[in-house]
Amino acid sequence: MLYVGCHLSASGGNLEMVRTAESIGANTFAFFTRNPRGSQARKEDPEDCAKAVEALKAGSFGPLVAHGAYTMNLCTAQPEAREFAASILCDDLRRMAALPGNYYNFHPGSHVGQGTDVGIAQICDALKKALAPGYPVTVLLETMAGKGSEIGGRFEELKAIIDGVGDDSVGVCLDTCHVHDAGYDVVNDLDGVLAEFDRVIGLDKLKALHVNDSKNPFESHKDRHEILGEGSLGVSAFARIVNHPVLGKLPMILETPNELPGYAKEIALLRQLAGE
Numbered sequence: 580m581l582y583v584g585c586h587l588s589a590s591g592g593n594l595e596m597v598r599t600a601e602s603i604g605a606n607t608f609a610f611f612t613r614n615p616r617g618s619q620a621r622k623e624d625p626e627d628c629a630k631a632v633e634a635l636k637a638g639s640f641g642p643l644v645a646h647g648a649y650t651m652n653l654c655t656a657q658p659e660a661r662e663f664a665a666s667i668l669c670d671d672l673r674r675m676a677a678l679p680g681n682y683y684n685f686h687p688g689s690h691v692g693q694g695t696d697v698g699i700a701q702i703c704d705a706l707k708k709a710l711a712p713g714y715p716v717t718v719l720l721e722t723m724a725g726k727g728s729e730i731g732g733r734f735e736e737l738k739a740i741i742d743g744v745g746d747d748s749v750g751v752c753l754d755t756c757h758v759h760d761a762g763y764d765v766v767n768d769l770d771g772v773l774a775e776f777d778r779v780i781g782l783d784k785l786k787a788l789h790v791n792d793s794k795n796p797f798e799s800h801k802d803r804h805e806i807l808g809e810g811s812l813g814v815s816a817f818a819r820i821v822n823h824p825v826l827g828k829l830p831m832i833l834e835t836p837n838e839l840p841g842y843a844k845e846i847a848l849l850r851q852l853a854g855e
């Protein structure tokens with residue numbers, strides 16, 4: 580059985596997200612740990628977390644893939660802003676401890692002209708500090724489209740972060756739209772891309788997928804998601820992904836331009852492609 584779901588609004592709490600997921604045929608989901616474009620976090624509710632943990636178990640959910648705020652840039656140039664981003668990371672990981680065993684995915688950051696090496700060192704710094712307490716959460720670096728000064732458009736950059744942190748609790752979330760836009764041909768050469776991932780990072784580090792089609796052509800470095808089958812990746816690419824022996828076992832999160840009914844259709848499509 581595939582673990583497939585989508586991004587859900589966290590405003591009603593964790594248990595409500597589990598119920599919403601179930602209503603659209605999902606058995607995993609993603610949510611923003613705080614306002615995706617700001618820094619405001621929800622009030623903590625241990626009772627809601629405990630109920631959600633029970634419901635996830637009862638519903639045989641796969642690992643959840645929480646998403647850090649887009650505004651959290653661990654390698655921004657101003658020291659105070661960087662420190663603020665690092666403090667948000669710490670707080671997010673501490674909060675994730677109330678939902679043990681799940682993933683926390685985030686965009687590595689944009690070096691804004693400081694250079695890739697400086698940016699990677701700053702990201703490693705923040706991660707080393709945040710991971711020190713040993714929370715029961717695996718952090719996932721997202722593969723990026725390589726837009727502007729974004730770090731994470733090349734597998735080598737993610738590998739440098741993983742090695743720089745030197746902690747087993749760092750893995751990778753592969754976004755199909757992003758890698759395609761970055762110039763990894765998951766449409767015509769999925770096996771070649773995965774062989775490259777394995778050579779550079781190691782496939783054992785791949786923990787989750789963002790399953791998105793792309794509005795833009797191959798290697799466009801753009802990052803605009805599209806509904807499955809309506810973009811430049813196409814349905815057959817997703818058929819190969821869900822039926823792949825390694826990829827098919829990972830939690831798959833839709834981040835397509837959709838509301839719940841559209842997500843329900845895409846979840847059904849992926850299950851159908853997998854022969855469920």
Ligand code: FE
Pocket residue numbers: 646685686721
């Ligand atoms: Fe993302």
Ligand code: FE
Pocket residue numbers: 721754789834
């Ligand atoms: Fe993504």
Ligand code: ZN
Pocket residue numbers: 754756757802803804
């Ligand atoms: Zn994206």
